[in-house]
Amino acid sequence: MRLDNLRVIAAREYLARIRTKGFWIATVGLPLFMGAVLVLPALLLTRTTSAHRMVIVDTTGQIGERLAAELTESARLERLTEQIEEALPGAEAAALEEKLQGFVPILEAPAADLAEQRAGLDRRVLAGDIDAWLWISEDGLAEDRVEYHAESVSNFVTQERLTRAASRIIRAFRLAEAGLDPDEIERLGRSVDLATLRVTEAGSREEQAATGVVLAYLLFFLLYIAILVYGQQVMLGVLEEKSSRIVEVIVATTRPVELMAGKLAGICCVALTQLVIWLGTVALLTLPQVVARMSWLAGRFEVPTLAPSLVVHFFAFFVLGFLLFSSFYGSVGAAFSNVQEAQQFASIGAVFVVAPMLLFWMVLNDPDSTLSVVSSLIPVFTPLLMLLRLAVKAPPWWQVALGYLLTIGVTWGMIWISARVYRVGILMYGKKPSLPEIWRWIRYA
Amino acid sequence: MPPPSVELRGVSKSYGRFRAVDDLSLRMPGGTIFGLLGPNGAGKTTSIRMIMNIIAPDSGEILFFDRARTDVDLARVGYLPEERGLYPKMSVHEHLIFLGRLHGMSRPDAAAATGRWLERVDLASWALKKVEELSKGMQQKVQLVGTVLHEPQILILDEPFSGLDPINQGLFKELLADYRDGGRTVIFSTHIMEQAEKLCDEICLISGGRAILSGPLDEIKRRHGSNAYRLVATGEVERAADVAGVESAVRHDDAIKLMLTPGVEGADVLRELVGFLAVREFRSEEPSLEEIFIGSVRDAT
Numbered sequence: 162m163r164l165d166n167l168r169v170i171a172a173r174e175y176l177a178r179i180r181t182k183g184f185w186i187a188t189v190g191l192p193l194f195m196g197a198v199l200v201l202p203a204l205l206l207t208r209t210t211s212a213h214r215m216v217i218v219d220t221t222g223q224i225g226e227r228l229a230a231e232l233t234e235s236a237r238l239e240r241l242t243e244q245i246e247e248a249l250p251g252a253e254a255a256a257l258e259e260k261l262q263g264f265v266p267i268l269e270a271p272a273a274d275l276a277e278q279r280a281g282l283d284r285r286v287l288a289g290d291i292d293a294w295l296w297i298s299e300d301g302l303a304e305d306r307v308e309y310h311a312e313s314v315s316n317f318v319t320q321e322r323l324t325r326a327a328s329r330i331i332r333a334f335r336l337a338e339a340g341l342d343p344d345e346i347e348r349l350g351r352s353v354d355l356a357t358l359r360v361t362e363a364g365s366r367e368e369q370a371a372t373g374v375v376l377a378y379l380l381f382f383l384l385y386i387a388i389l390v391y392g393q394q395v396m397l398g399v400l401e402e403k404s405s406r407i408v409e410v411i412v413a414t415t416r417p418v419e420l421m422a423g424k425l426a427g428i429c430c431v432a433l434t435q436l437v438i439w440l441g442t443v444a445l446l447t448l449p450q451v452v453a454r455m456s457w458l459a460g461r462f463e464v465p466t467l468a469p470s471l472v473v474h475f476f477a478f479f480v481l482g483f484l485l486f487s488s489f490y491g492s493v494g495a496a497f498s499n500v501q502e503a504q505q506f507a508s509i510g511a512v513f514v515v516a517p518m519l520l521f522w523m524v525l526n527d528p529d530s531t532l533s534v535v536s537s538l539i540p541v542f543t544p545l546l547m548l549l550r551l552a553v554k555a556p557p558w559w560q561v562a563l564g565y566l567l568t569i570g571v572t573w574g575m576i577w578i579s580a581r582v583y584r585v586g587i588l589m590y591g592k593k594p595s596l597p598e599i600w601r602w603i604r605y606a
Numbered sequence: 607m608p609p610p611s612v613e614l615r616g617v618s619k620s621y622g623r624f625r626a627v628d629d630l631s632l633r634m635p636g637g638t639i640f641g642l643l644g645p646n647g648a649g650k651t652t653s654i655r656m657i658m659n660i661i662a663p664d665s666g667e668i669l670f671f672d673r674a675r676t677d678v679d680l681a682r683v684g685y686l687p688e689e690r691g692l693y694p695k696m697s698v699h700e701h702l703i704f705l706g707r708l709h710g711m712s713r714p715d716a717a718a719a720t721g722r723w724l725e726r727v728d729l730a731s732w733a734l735k736k737v738e739e740l741s742k743g744m745q746q747k748v749q750l751v752g753t754v755l756h757e758p759q760i761l762i763l764d765e766p767f768s769g770l771d772p773i774n775q776g777l778f779k780e781l782l783a784d785y786r787d788g789g790r791t792v793i794f795s796t797h798i799m800e801q802a803e804k805l806c807d808e809i810c811l812i813s814g815g816r817a818i819l820s821g822p823l824d825e826i827k828r829r830h831g832s833n834a835y836r837l838v839a840t841g842e843v844e845r846a847a848d849v850a851g852v853e854s855a856v857r858h859d860d861a862i863k864l865m866l867t868p869g870v871e872g873a874d875v876l877r878e879l880v881g882f883l884a885v886r887e888f889r890s891e892e893p894s895l896e897e898i899f900i901g902s903v904r905d906a907t
Contacts, residue, residue, distance in 0.1 A: 163677070169707045177696065406691030410752070413658050413685040414708045588660065590689070 166415045167423040174427025188435050192442050213264050213319055216294040220271045224297050224330055229266035231326045377552035380475055388482045389514050391432045395487040399494030408587050417584040421491055429483055474551050482544030485572040486510055492579035495586035502593050517545040528553045538564055540571035578603055609636030610759035610791045617666030619652055626652040628815035634793050639786050641806035642795040649815040650795040651688055654764050658685050681710040684758035688765045690749055694738035698748055709756035723751040743771045761785055763794040799896040811899055819902045830898045833866045838887035849878045
């Protein structure tokens with residue numbers, strides 16, 4: 162193996178891929194897309210929801226007023242309004258606040274002719290003067306019902322809020338009627354939160370369960386996608402070299418093994434570049450200094466922190482997993498002459514990449530179960546599953562070490578086999594080789 | 607420096623039960639254009655791939671520069687395979703530098719040589735274009751430049767003329783002559799005999815993986831010359847058959863084909879002929895390489 166050739170080939174591979182528009186679209190596009198998926202719905206909701214103008218008619222005279230107050234004031238809204246007032250000039254803040262409240266309740270007294278009043282309200286809804294009207298009556302309350310009339314009744318977010326507010330007020334009203342103190346009842350009836358604390362070598366740290374899952378999920382999927390996508394790229398690259406007939410020009414001065422190693426090294430560096438950019442973005446966005454500036458995030462969502470050791474494991478497992486699967490994909494690309502035939506065979510490899518997906522929730526929920534431990538030590542699963550275990554709960558060191566050792570061994574074996582298939586296959590054109598034929602290449606190459 | 611020779615000694619290669627090359631020995635000396643000739647499937651490409659160390663022989667030795675071949679030797683060879691191509695998405699300039707570097711050139715050297723060669727083949731203005739934007743003929747030129755960029759001592763071309771347009775054929779021939787005149791070696795394979803006949807100094811005819819005829823071209827022709835002459839004359843041409851040393855005289859259109867007894871000199875016969883004929887033309891008829899080849903294959907089997 163001559164390193165000079167390997168370097169020249171790896172450099173060509175790297176530059177050829179880094180220079181494509183596709184690479185940068187994927188590199189910049191994926192974080193943007195993920196960010197958009199997280200932020201856009203919330204943003205759209207606050208931008209487009211208009212305040213809901215709703216007439217409240219309360220024939221009991223006991224509930225309407227308090228419900229109107231409840232709808233415009235809530236602890237959460239107050240906190241938000243404070244932040245908005247800090248951030249925006251007065252007029253804009255007022256408009257946004259109205260939107261956020263979501264309701265402009267208009268209290269109207271019951272008229273003498275109730276039927277006529279109801280018909281009038283319907284006309285106003287249809288004319289667009291108001292968006293909806295709410296009818297609270299003795300009869301309704303007896304059946305635990307409050308009527309909501311609107312042109313569209315699919316606005317479930319609004320209805321959900323309305324239901325909760327109305328229930329709270331009516332419950333309080335009924336409690337008071339029964340001679341009980343609603344505040345006292347409220348205090349006694351409160352449910353508890355589960356405060357989750359993660360125990361690590363460095364000491365306990367409060368962490369929301371969801372945060373740990375988000376991080377594990379993120380790393381697991383990043384690794385999964387990178388191994389699958391770049392493995393395919395290796396295969397397609399080899400096929401391209403074969404079909405463009407460049408390969409024999411190159412193997413005249415280069416051993417096929419050097420060509421394959423150079424290709425793997427080059428594409429591995431492309432993948433690492435992309436992963437460093439992605440994880441770097443995540444690390445940058447989760448810096449305490451940055452988080453502090455994004456006040457709208459504060460309190461709503463706990464920002465996960467990337468432990469440096471986890472990042473090291475992530476990259477180590479990527480390189481191993483990449484070499485394991487890509488050397489396989491490379492030899493498949495060499496053995497066949499067209500994409501369709503190669504894809505068929507490559508799906509055997511894909512099964513082993515996808516299988517850990519099925520075990521994801523099992524391992525996440527109980528990372529120390531026998532099944533989790535055993536499956537994370539099966540070399541083809543180790544990169545993904547051991548990383549997941551590391552992200553969720555530090556496994557015993559010997560399991561991690563064993564996982565690495567086994568994977569390195571199997572990866573080495575896979576590279577050895579692939580190099581032999583590659584060496585023969587790369588110069589074979591035409592007929593699709595049979596499995597016994599490929600077996601002969603491995604034995605006699 | 608030793609002459610840029612290539613030698614095969616008792617080289618054999620089988621694919622399963624099929625014997626592609628069978629105990630082939632031949633020496634390609636420096637400073638010549640050497641043609642490896644034979645029909646399709648004769649074992650030419652397999653032989654060349656073994657010379658290039660792309661496949662290993664089952665038995666036998668391959669020598670470069672009169673000694674065992676090393677990896678460094680291969681970087682001093684320019685090889686144009688039969689199955690050839692380029693990366694379609696790379697620029698011409700980058701691609702040639704890449705090929706140069708694979709042959710051990712430094713980046714600046716490769717860049718300088720690329721510039722010079724593109725100038726020589728009139729592709730300088732295409733240097734920054736992608737390979738896929740070039741016409742097929744231009745791609746062939748780029749391919750050729752990639753083969754000679756590193757100034758190899760030995761040029762090995764497998765079926766170089768297949769699919770070439772006439773302009774590039776001229777370019778290739780010019781280059782081959784340059785190489786020979788510079789004391790370097792050109793080895794090329796072809797199944798088209800007329801081409802070999804025009805270009806080669808030495809040849810080796812192979813069939814069924816065996817060498818059936820090899821040596822300098824003119825010597826081979828002399829050896830296989832049947833002592834035939836072509837006579838164009840007026841007078842009593844029928845009497846030519848009676849001249850001493852003439853075995854037969856057969857009329858072909860306006861000429862007569864004379865077959866002389868082996869060992870008889872054409873000049874002696876001519877002296878007799880001018881005595882009674884007005885001779886306009888009298889010349890030795892060499893057999894074409896094709897005729898020699900067909901005859902040899904027939905004899906061998």
